[in-house]
Amino acid sequence: MVITAGNATQYSDFEISLTSINIATGSQSYPIPVTIIDDNDDESSEQFTLTLISFDADVIVQVQSTTVTIVDNDVSAIVPPTPGKGTVINGQSLG
Numbered sequence: 431m432v433i434t435a436g437n438a439t440q441y442s443d444f445e446i447s448l449t450s451i452n453i454a455t456g457s458q459s460y461p462i463p464v465t466i467i468d469d470n471d472d473e474s475s476e477q478f479t480l481t482l483i484s485f486d487a488d489v490i491v492q493v494q495s496t497t498v499t500i501v502d503n504d505v506s507a508i509v510p511p512t513p514g515k516g517t518v519i520n521g522q523s524l525g
């Protein structure tokens with residue numbers, strides 16, 4: 431199994447503890463646990479790709495890959511303006 435980081439970073443944005451898997455003969459699926467790391471960065475969606483390959487020349491697999499998209503759930507912090515000259519608070523001008 432090959433993990434190709436797009437704009438997502440292993441151990442910062444996601445974590446996959448498996449580096450290889452053994453699929454039983456005749457099996458057509460295998461669960462691969464992926465932990466998505468919930469950071470606090472306001473950012474675009476991030477992606478990485480998993481590709482299944484065989485390291486055994488006697489085992490032929492149809493090379494397949496899937497791309498996972500992590501959708502960001504953070505929003506920018508709204509910073510209130512600092513009162514200063516030209517600022518009006520409750521009808522009173524500060525300058």
Ligand SMILES: [Ca+2]
Pocket residue numbers: 442443469471473476
């Ligand atoms: Ca992130």
Ligand SMILES: [Ca+2]
Pocket residue numbers: 468469470471472473502503504
């Ligand atoms: Ca984020």
